[in-house]
Amino acid sequence: MDIPVDIRLEMYDGMVRARYFEQRAHDLFMQGLVKGTTHLGLGQEAVAAGFAVAMRPGDMSYCTYRGHNHTLLRGAPMDALMGELMGRSNGICEGKGGSMHLTDISKGAMGSYAIVGAHLPVAAGAAWAAQLRGTDQVSVCFFGDGTTNIGAFHEAVNIAAVWDLPVIFVCENNLYMEYTAISEVIAVDHPAADRAAAYGLEGIIVDGNDADAVYEAAVAAYERARAGDGPSLIEALTYRHKGHSRADPGKYRPDEEVEEWLKRDPIDIYRERLLSLGVTEEILNEIEAKALAEVDAATEASKNAPPPDTAVLLTDVWADGGSSWRN
Amino acid sequence: MDIPVDIRLEMYDGMVRARYFEQRAHDLFMQGLVKGTTHLGLGQEAVAAGFAVAMRPGDMSYCTYRGHNHTLLRGAPMDALMGELMGRSNGICEGKGGSMHLTDISKGAMGSYAIVGAHLPVAAGAAWAAQLRGTDQVSVCFFGDGTTNIGAFHEAVNIAAVWDLPVIFVCENNLYMEYTAISEVIAVDHPAADRAAAYGLEGIIVDGNDADAVYEAAVAAYERARAGDGPSLIEALTYRHKGHSRADPGKYRPDEEVEEWLKRDPIDIYRERLLSLGVTEEILNEIEAKALAEVDAATEASKNAPPPDTAVLLTDVWADGGSSWRN
Amino acid sequence: MAELSYRDAVARGLAQEMERDERVVLIGEDVAKAGGVFKTTVGLYERFGPRRVRDTPISEEAITGMIMGAAMNGLRPVGELMFSDFLATCWDIVTNQIAKTRYMTGGQVELPLVIRTANGGGARFGGQHSQSLENWAMAVPGLKVVAPATPADVIGLMAAAIRDPDPVIVFEHKGLFANKDEVPDGEIVDTLGTARVLRRGDDVTIVALAAMVHTALDAARILGGLGISAEVIDLRSLVPLDTTTLLDSVAKTTRLATVEENPRLVGWGAEISSLVAEEAFWDLDGPIVRITTPHIPLPAAGELEDLAIPSVEQVVDAVKAMSG
Amino acid sequence: MAELSYRDAVARGLAQEMERDERVVLIGEDVAKAGGVFKTTVGLYERFGPRRVRDTPISEEAITGMIMGAAMNGLRPVGELMFSDFLATCWDIVTNQIAKTRYMTGGQVELPLVIRTANGGGARFGGQHSQSLENWAMAVPGLKVVAPATPADVIGLMAAAIRDPDPVIVFEHKGLFANKDEVPDGEIVDTLGTARVLRRGDDVTIVALAAMVHTALDAARILGGLGISAEVIDLRSLVPLDTTTLLDSVAKTTRLATVEENPRLVGWGAEISSLVAEEAFWDLDGPIVRITTPHIPLPAAGELEDLAIPSVEQVVDAVKAMSG
Ligand SMILES: Cc1ncc(C[n+]2csc(CCOP(=O)(O)OP(=O)(O)O)c2C)c(N)n1
Ligand SMILES: Cc1ncc(C[n+]2csc(CCOP(=O)(O)OP(=O)(O)O)c2C)c(N)n1
Ligand SMILES: [Mg+2]
Ligand SMILES: [Mg+2]
Secondary structure, three states: OOOOHHHHHHHHHHHHHHHHHHHHHHHHHHOOOOOOOOOOOOOOHHHHHHHHHHOOOOOEEEEEOOOHHHHHHOOOOHHHHHHHHOOOOOOOOOOOOOHHHOOEHHHOEEEEEOOOOOHHHHHHHHHHHHHHHOOOOOEEEEEEHHHHHOHHHHHHHHHHHHOOOOEEEEEEEOOEOOOOEHHHOOOOOOOOHHHHHHHOOOOEEEEOOOHHHHHHHHHHHHHHHHOOOOOEEEEEEOOOOOOOOOOOOOOOOOHHHHHHHHHOOHHHHHHHHHHHOOOOHHHHHHHHHHHHHHHHHHHHHHHHOOOOOHHHHHOOOOOOOOOOOEO | OOOOHHHHHHHHHHHHHHHHHHHHHHHHHHOOOOOOOOOOOOOOHHHHHHHHHHOOOOOEEEEEOOOHHHHHHOOOOHHHHHHHHOOOOOOOOOOOOOHHHOOEHHHOEEEEEOOOOOHHHHHHHHHHHHHHHOOOOOEEEEEEHHHHHOHHHHHHHHHHHHOOOOEEEEEEEOOEOOOOEHHHOOOOOOOOHHHHHHHOOOOEEEEOOOHHHHHHHHHHHHHHHHOOOOOEEEEEEOOOOOOOOOOOOOOOOOHHHHHHHHHOOHHHHHHHHHHHOOOOHHHHHHHHHHHHHHHHHHHHHHHHOOOOOHHHHHOOOOOOOOOOOEO | OEEEEHHHHHHHHHHHHHHHOOOEEEEEOOOOOOOOOOOOOOOHHHHHHHHHEEEOOOOHHHHHHHHHHHHHOOOEEEEEEEEHHHHHHHHHHHHHHHOOHHHHOOOOOOOOOEEEEEEOOOOOOOOOOOOOOHHHHHOOOOOEEEOOOOHHHHHHHHHHHHHOOOOEEEEEEHHHOOOEEEEOOOOOOOOOOOOEEEEOOOOEEEEEOOHHHHHHHHHHHHHHHOOOOEEEEEOOEEEOEOHHHHHHHHHHHOOEEEEEEEEOOOOHHHHHHHHHHHHOHHHOOOOOEEEEEOOOOOOOOHHHHHHHOOOHHHHHHHHHHHHO | OEEEEHHHHHHHHHHHHHHHOOOEEEEEOOOOOOOOOOOOOOOHHHHHHHHHEEEOOOOHHHHHHHHHHHHHOOOEEEEEEEEHHHHHHHHHHHHHHHOOHHHHOOOOOOOOOEEEEEEOOOOOOOOOOOOOOHHHHHOOOOOEEEOOOOHHHHHHHHHHHHHOOOOEEEEEEHHHOOOEEEEOOOOOOOOOOOOEEEEOOOOEEEEEOOHHHHHHHHHHHHHHHOOOOEEEEEOOEEEOEOHHHHHHHHHHHOOEEEEEEEEOOOOHHHHHHHHHHHHOHHHOOOOOEEEEEOOOOOOOOHHHHHHHOOOHHHHHHHHHHHHO
């Protein structure tokens, strides 16, 4: 597949924005300005970029607590995401969601779900509605390797296959659950690809650190979905640069393994490729500078934003805007 | 495998006892003497017989609401089972379980579970204890084709495979869930066998209406389990002669299909085989007569048994024998 | 006006709404061709076709997750869980996802969906197919909960639930499916969060739900013969809760008893009682009495099950004792 | 006597029992090599080895189902659910299988197992990782439920739970993990179903659990300064429930307030309130007040979460109002 250069630049731009955004999130967590927890997708940006850039408006992404990259790259405003991490009034969910629940429905970022596996059937349901309504939308669901062992995975992929739903299940296999290696808890090599046949699906493995490879797999899966040929289950091999969450140093991982993967940084790889394809250093520098400025601005805006209005505590449990359980 | 004739007669005996028992249960349900519901395994007796006869004392069977055959063939007293179906004081669970919850722990009949899929992890857990305690016990778990689509199936088979547990998962594929064909809700041909590879297991299919074939598969799986080589997932092809439960006439099934399978009645098949192997008609007649007499006696005993003592309503929630939630 | 069973009222309520709004769809196990194991969806498959009425695998997490996703993308889906006991198999989707998503997204997500399920005891089905679990749902912020007691209420509350923009769980009582009653012709649409005073009385308020409404009414008739005038309130909806009707009644009668099929601990009666003990304490002339199933799983044998679930006699005795 | 954190008390309690009885084993996600995500199981893997302390896949139904099966076959297993919110993902196993099996089999099956789980809010984790769900467990016949508030109680109640022949859910409060307190040396074994009066008082009884115990104690101190003498009861155990301690206290103080982290509807406070409204009505000199989290999911932002969970100030105000 010959990927046009503007698409490639869009992917690079997306990866760089995500990288800087999450590096800042990490710093802010260490400074105590992001509270609670945060799960970074540093190192996994190519998966988010490949899928997001291949997506159309109206398509729907479902992701996990490790969902900053995906939400940002679907077009959610960075300052509102940063505000949500910091629990400020400018947060995309008014501070009520937090780091694990970033959502921007207006952009098709259908939510970040923090109970492992739960969003797979939800994503399938959105695809089912697309099918029934004949809308041509595709629903994409991102999740981790460890998620393939929970029941909801099995139920969702099966029904999606049987009903030919336009949904793409994307397993970001970063080799670890929280602190335990996936290889310790499965009896096959590939947590997703080696299960695909159980649902009559093809086992697809893609280099998740190569944005082009991801993009190509994404395009093929979108086409399949829109043609009415049903779901895909794609396993993207990748790695998280940091620990699982918060201040986890990730010490359960062998040093050599970490080094190997750091050498395969998806952004470095892609920068090299773009240069080799004739994109100038200046263009790339400009993308990077703009991204950093955007992150700085988002940080400032969120630092300056007040905490959420206390009134929002009791809003939006119900569609009437309130939370009353009595008449 | 050369199956000794006494084993074969034991299987025949088991199948006939189960058959008469359940035919009677059906009649009693129609007469309003069995209340609530009842799920018959008429036509599926060979699966129960093959596994039960190959089992050792100490081995553990877990089955479903469609568990009369399995519980009986592990050695639970027939009158206590009949009493339980009829909700009498002689019931094996004192009338508190009912048709869907037959249990005889003393015989290794570890219970009948009525929520689809739930007993698979429980059976795996019993096997895990056997493994840890080094007891040589094997845990066998019977369930239906439709059960392969619920999350608990996936979680249980996976962990059993990863932990090399001495558990045998036996899918009795009778082609239907309640009123819907399994083929409508899976994307593979074989609900269990075609999923085995997802757990690094071999896909094993056996003729579930041929007691010998079931017995051989069972022996192999027990050996594997006792050798520490881990679980097996076996799909036994069979058919239920009656509807799903209660008075269901099973009209959703094509007449020809029903006829075909009725011709393949596991008891008829086995009777023919025994005769062809030189077992005399007299011996078989005697087994049948004894079984019928046992069913008659169990029926009488249960009809004559009083209803449960009202006091048992409040016993055995807790190990202290009572049900008090306060001090 | 025509006589209709509670069972048929379910299908009528669903058909009424499916006719009106093509976004309303129904999925569940055996709901389509077979018309449901309780025959509550008979005719819908034939009338609305295989796209709008569809059988699922035995995958409760998929059923509930799919209706959530579909509600996020323009449908107004109804999912059937064959027995309310199976709520436990998809409780994460129901409580952590469906109930919380609007709030956690700052109001971005609307989830106009309905979960219907057969609830309650009396059918000799044993402990895993007989529970009354409306208290579980009541405990979860973000879920609306209704439990109709009559055919007309089945239709009206089903319609209200389907039209409501929030997730609603409709508990249909297994023990009432065969009950018949007069039902008005034409469209019936009721209002969530409204209790109904089914019998006026002055001495004591008896609050009940679903099958227990009939038990309470029978008891009230007997109590009337004994000179005790009982007011019977059918709550109908646990969330939203019609506290006005409740508190008004207690203010008048000064006595309260609740009759619930939930096992004792933290049944919905506890919430009603605590509400009155807090907000209407000075209206009360005596203890609040809760009549519940004991804190046990339900047994299968008929004689035991009948002992477990609150009976007319038990209600009469309890109310006599508190009024004595 | 040594100072010990609530967090370390978990590991000490488990170690005490694993040392004593080799049938005690522990499984869960990241409980072994990593020592648990809250570091509550640090050292157990090293001390008791990979057979007795084992990491599982992310399969909560397998975790809970496996401990049930293991308990049926001679072990006394402990299963960790990382967050109590995940109870929802295996609620069928917990409620329909574990809780009911002894009863449904007429007493044939003994299930000496423990589920431990991190419960409660305050950590800014958002709606799916902050719930207080001890009321869910309390509602299920066949489950025992404890929720310790101090390091010593963690050890003693954990030991009691492990030694108990019935299934027990131990709710460890996330907000207390860092709390330190003096803990006696040597073996500690407590008794299920015993509440503790942590502060004596005459004017009002405040009943609390887990983190709310500390809130209640702080409030009681302030109330003392205002001339209101509050008795503070740490329930410790919801099932069995120490109704004796509760009713004795109310008989003395004549006033009751409950402080719970559960959202309002059918929290455990409702059960306590309804119990007193039924059995001790004539002891009461005023309304029973429930102080709860509002009926909402918990928000993530610190300022909002702090507003949601009952605070010392809220308790003081509420008790002042009821005593005024
Ligand atoms: C049902 C459930 N169990 C456990 C957890 C705790 N948990 C959060 S993330 C995680 C690991 C998930 O691993 P994986 O699916 O590989 O995704 P990754 O974090 O690597 O992106 C676990 C166990 C959870 N959130 N939900
Ligand atoms: C979780 C759950 N969902 C639905 C049911 C209702 N139900 C009982 S049996 C059954 C069909 C099971 O089919 P299968 O696994 O093929 O077993 P069979 O009845 O054919 O032996 C269903 C849907 C249930 N008991 N539990
Ligand atoms: Mg991972
Ligand atoms: Mg079947």
